[in-house]
Amino acid sequence: MTDHACLVVRAGALTTVQDLGRPGHAHLGVPLSGALDAPAHRLANRLVGNPEPTATLETTLTGCAVRMRRATTVAVTGAPCPVTVDGRPAPWGAPVHVPAGAVLDAGPAARGLRSYLAFGGGVATEPVLGSRATDLLSGLGGDALTDGAVLPLGAAPPAPAWADAVPHPGPPTELLLPYRPGPRDDWFTAHGHRTLATGRFRVSAASNRIGLRTEGPPLERAKDGELPSEGMPLGALQVPPDGLPVLFLHDHPTTGGYPVIGVVPARHLAAAAQAVPGTPIRFLPLRGA
Amino acid sequence: MRALPVGAHGLLLELDTADEVGALHAELLRRATAGTLPPVTEIVPAARTVFLDSLDDPRGFAADLETWDLPQLTAADRPGVEIPVVYDGPDLADVAALWGTTPDEVVRRHAATTFHVAFCGFAPGFGYLTGLPEEWHVPRRATPRTRVPVGAVALAGPYTGVYPRSSPGGWQLIGRTDAVLWDPRRENAALLTPGTRVHFVPRDRARDTETVR
Structure with a gap:
């Protein structure tokens, strides 16, 4: 396995690998799947310099934590949550430099449900029908993450798209x-x-x-x-x-x-x-x- | 044919018979291959409908459909597959009772039937196969099984199906196959795609065991 990878330290309630799904296979009984909050998924990828279809992690309510094997740029979007690197506060909705061996923790959602973690190079699990999305109905793309899982990552893009602030609609009260x-x-x-x-x-x-x-x-x-x-x-x-x-x-x-x-x-x-x-x-x- | 709106860019085309669905679906695929179908993301045939998603101009397309000539499909128009079956399912005797005949005669009739994949659903690679006459349609089991093994050949309502993976299910199990129904690493992940012609070929248990060895 590539040494560009991360170790799942805390998988959280339900964390899955997601991208933009598997369109074009519905006639075979294959659901679309992919990130439920697609704009947040795309934004997370843009912040770290990835193409928008690159695979991210989608968390549910309680977030998740990963230890990076190599220094990696990471961005957390979607549901706002506390972000830390080895326990030190880091920004949400912005690219964050995570040194080799450090733990990036996306905490419980302050509002909303699902946060997205994009890594420079993206999650590089084996694609199924052109997508890495975890489809919880049909079982394609593997299962939800568990503690201790190792996720391979792709080659980092040359430069993240640094942004001072990103527009983001807050999760709805209605x-x-x-x-x-x-x-x-x-x-x-x-x-x-x-x-x-x-x-x-x-x-x-x-x-x-x-x-x-x-x-x-x-x-x-x-x-x-x-x-x-x-x-x-x-x-x-x-x-x-x-x-x-x-x-x-x-x-x-x-x-x-x-x-x-x-x-x-x-x-x-x-x-x-x-x-x-x-x-x-x-x-x-x-x-x- | 009725064209019903599905959101701003989808169309649900409703027809009177499964044969008409098959003919329309074949023509849609023919035009998609020829490059004369407007771009769509999905073409999903079902029991009495074909669903098209992401059309630029669904109303214009629905109007154009009125002018289409849909030729009746012949067996030769369809790709065919043969599926070897060991007919030893736990519900074979129940199906025989429902058909008013013997298990051997159920096997003979089932294997003599030409089936077509009407549509897929329930699980990736699960085809709903039509072909059995109405008097041989059977109900689902009163209590679904929590686990139906992969490769189970089963009946419910007008349909025959083969379980592409182990799952819960309420269909009547009449046999099993070692054909691989679903393999996403294959070029064609699904063995049974809508429109495919299917024959089930009986294998006896002894010969089946020999081939495995």
Whole structure:
């Protein structure tokens, strides 16, 4: 193994390798996968001078810590969190020089859920179908990190893109989810549509990388039963028999039989990725093209 | 054909029969290969639909679709694979009872059927194969198994499937194969892709053991 690597000292609650996923394989049953907060992933890479598709680490709530085998530039973005190098405070949202043998610790999220750690050269695990993303639905790209794991890193880029400050939208106190009705909006009554557009929903603690689950008033159906399985897009608001919409995130199944009442545009999914359980949700129907 | 909007750039094309889905899917692939299909990120056939993602102009594309001529597919249009099966699944007797016949006759009928991969889902490389007539459709098991072994050949509803890896599952298990359904290091990761023609070829247990040795 290359000596450019890092050792996982503290894996945290759920830390996975992520990049921009595996588009183009949905017809084989392969989910898109990839970083849930894609803008934060891209930003972390830019800060250390990597191309945006380079693999990063995505943490969940409790962060993670890694010991660098060689001196490496690291940046932490996404959910704001305390960053330390061998216990000394270091900036969040900026490139940080980590000497050989030192431990970079991204602490628990102060707000939001998921932080991203980019390393100069990127995480260089074995790609599967062109991507290093850990897909927790299908198991492609390996498992979540465990303490003691060694992650190979790629060759460092010539120079990080030094930046004084980076614009960053804070994690939401209220999650706004605009959606375009369809393809199965006709499976719901007018009352069901009003419930979605005006009801008080919250992010459920049962949410994960597959979907953001909701708590709130159930949506009234106009038709019972299930559809024959059909293709499911990223951002689908799928409504299972309990009537509570599930927002499909990057590890979502490629086909499904519950009706999709609407689709949330991908640019709004980064906010969903950072919404902690209990966050109020407002769904906003979009009309027109 | 109905074209339903999926977000701002997706289309769900809904058809009346699985055969029409197969014909439309084949034509979409033909045009994609010929470079005459507008760019899309995904073409996902399913039971009665084909989902297209990331079209620049979904409305214009839906209008253009109206002018397409979709030729009926013939068997020769489709790539074919043969899957060797040892028909000794734990649910073979139950399936025979549901079909009102003997286990040997289930094997004979299943192996004599020409299947097509209607679509994939559930797990990478898991194909939903159609071809069994309606009177031989069977329900899922009342209690799903917590672990179905890799290579299990199974029936549920109108479909036959082969488990590409060990997983929980509620399908009726009639046999097993050592064919590798999914290997992401292969050029074609999935053995069964939508549209593929499939025959199951019976292997008896003794001969199977010999080949393994």
